[in-house]
Every structure is written in C-alpha cells, then in structure tokens.
Amino acid sequence: MTDSGSVEVKQPPASNNGQQWMAMPQLNGGASGVPPGLEYLAQIDQLVIHQQIELFEALSGIECKNRYVIKNTLGQQVYYAYEESSFCHRCWCGAGRGFVMHIVDNQYQEVMRLVRPFKCCAGCCWCADAACCSYEINIESPPGxxxxxxxxxxxxxxPMYEILDDSRATVLRIGGPCCPCQTICCTADVDFKIKGSDGVTDVGKVSKQWGGFFREVITQADNFSCTFPMDMDVRMKATLLGASFLIDYMYFEKENNN
Incomplete structure (x- = not known):
C-alpha cells in the first residue's frame, strides 16, 4: 500500500492530447499567502475533470493507475493528475484502495497531493461516523x-460528507442523491450539492457527467465538474477538487476486478 508522505514523486507521463494550458495568473502566491500553484484557482469558478481512457484496462480488465486532465470552463488545461497506488490494492481492493494522487501544473511541478488512506471496513453510510468506517481524503499544498x-x-x-479546513473545523457539507449511479437508461448528471456548514445554504456542486456509451460502458473513465463561488478561498477550492476524486472512487469507479 502506498503510504502518506512516503511516495516518491516521479515525472508524470506527458498529457499528449495537444491541450492548451491555462496561462499562469500574474499573482505572487508566496507573498499573498496562497500556496504556490493554487494561483490558478483564484480565477476559476468551475473545474472540469476528465479521466483519461486506459485502453489496456478496457481490453484486459486489469485495473490501471488513473490519470486525469483538469480544465477550466474555456477548455484550457489547468492541472494534470496521476495516481500512485500498489498493484495488489488495485486488483484486490478495487475502488476501495488507498492511493496518493499527484496534481501538477504546466511545468510538471507538484502543486497538490491528495492522500486517501486505505480502510478495510469503510464505506457503509450507516456507520460512517466512526473514524475506522469513514472514507477520507487529505489535501496537501504544498505536498506535506x-x-x-x-x-x-x-x-x-x-452520501454525506464534511469539508474540513486545516484545523479540522467543518466549513462545508456535501450531500448526494439516494442512488448516485448512471446507466444507459439514466444519463442525467448526478449532482452532489455543496452547502454551507449549516447544511442549508447552497454553495456549489460536484457533478458526475454522462460521458457517452463507450466511455461509460466499455471503460472506467469518468467526467466530473466541480462548481464553486469565484471568491471562495483557493484552499477550499482545492479541497473540493479532492472531494470530487473521493466521490468518483466511492461511487463511480467500477469494481470489476474485485
């Protein structure tokens, strides 16, 4: 199992899709207190997350490490994300595996790291108030x-989630539908609504988008969007990006290999 903080960061494979990258905002991240690399988020109110199709996985059924292109609403690439996890965990634990997700900018500098620890008894919503039964993901920027x-x-x-700040105080909440799934007969977006800490005030949403028959049925490559207020703190925007990945793995990462 990949351990938090123990993963050696490697040069990610190039995103060879000819994608135009978003220009670096003219902000002094260090001087303003913004973690380096999160300056992009100050100018964004939505992130679109496209999981890349793994042909080997689609043909063989063997779970591969996930890779994602993260874009803004103009279609410009903001980040590239790639998973680090053990082969045994991918094969035997499927979507419940622990992982480290490295998120890099257009200079391939790691600006965020998402760490999801492995918990063998987690997932059931009825007992998720117990720490050992609750899935969790930590967002690091800079890594560590x-x-x-x-x-x-x-x-x-x-599905219910709490969004916590660096002091473990609850800032936001996310609630999903009773049946968070998509099929060829039900292709509407699946929305997980982001609300204030009161659980009432609408703030934004994480949406699982229908990616088409081939992408949804033949592959495990998902499309997501994460919408939030433009003036939200960039740390919270980064944390909501982490929530999108946690939701993807919990409800939309198929478990054909289990």
Missing amino acids: QVIGSVRQIGSKWK
Missing part, C-alpha cells in the same frame, strides 16, 4: 502540508 480534508459522515441512505 495539509490544507483541508474531506470526510464521509453517517447518514441513513444518501
């Missing part, structure tokens, strides 16, 4: 410094 986390919380049926 936690700026926020996302934690599954207990509920009767619907």
Whole structure:
C-alpha cells in the first residue's frame, strides 16, 4: 500500500492530447499567502475533470493507475493528475484502495497531493461516523502540508460528507442523491450539492457527467465538474477538487476486478 508522505514523486507521463494550458495568473502566491500553484484557482469558478481512457484496462480488465486532465470552463488545461497506488490494492481492493494522487501544473511541478488512506471496513453510510468506517481524503499544498480534508459522515441512505479546513473545523457539507449511479437508461448528471456548514445554504456542486456509451460502458473513465463561488478561498477550492476524486472512487469507479 502506498503510504502518506512516503511516495516518491516521479515525472508524470506527458498529457499528449495537444491541450492548451491555462496561462499562469500574474499573482505572487508566496507573498499573498496562497500556496504556490493554487494561483490558478483564484480565477476559476468551475473545474472540469476528465479521466483519461486506459485502453489496456478496457481490453484486459486489469485495473490501471488513473490519470486525469483538469480544465477550466474555456477548455484550457489547468492541472494534470496521476495516481500512485500498489498493484495488489488495485486488483484486490478495487475502488476501495488507498492511493496518493499527484496534481501538477504546466511545468510538471507538484502543486497538490491528495492522500486517501486505505480502510478495510469503510464505506457503509450507516456507520460512517466512526473514524475506522469513514472514507477520507487529505489535501496537501504544498505536498506535506495539509490544507483541508474531506470526510464521509453517517447518514441513513444518501452520501454525506464534511469539508474540513486545516484545523479540522467543518466549513462545508456535501450531500448526494439516494442512488448516485448512471446507466444507459439514466444519463442525467448526478449532482452532489455543496452547502454551507449549516447544511442549508447552497454553495456549489460536484457533478458526475454522462460521458457517452463507450466511455461509460466499455471503460472506467469518468467526467466530473466541480462548481464553486469565484471568491471562495483557493484552499477550499482545492479541497473540493479532492472531494470530487473521493466521490468518483466511492461511487463511480467500477469494481470489476474485485
């Protein structure tokens, strides 16, 4: 299992899709207190996350490490994300595996690191208030410094999450539908609504988008969007990006290999 903080960062494979990258904002991240590399988020109110199709995985059924292109609403690439996890965990634990997700900018500098620890008994919403039964992901920027986390919380049926800041205080909440799934007969977006800490005020949403028959049925490559206020703190925007990945793995990463 890949351990938090123990993963050696490697040069990620190039995103060879000819994608135009978003220009670096003219902000002094260090001087303004913004973690380096998160300056992009100050000018964004939505991130679009495209998982890259792994042909070997689609043909063989063997789970590969996931890779993602993260764009703004203009279609410009903002970040590139790639997973680090063990082969055994991918094969035997499937979507429940622990992983480290490295997120790099257009200079291939790692600006964020998402760490999801492996928990063998986690996932059930009825007992998610217990730490050992609650899936969680920590967001680090720069790598090694936690700026926020996302934690599954207990509920009767619907997926529920808390968005925590670096002091573990609850800042936002996310609630999903009773049946967070898509099929060829139900292709509408699946929305996980982001609300204030009161659980009532609408703030934004994480949406699983229908990617078409081939992408959804033949592959495991998902499309997501994460929408939030433009003036939200960039650390919270980064944490909501982490929430998108946690939701993807919990509800939309197929478990054909289990």
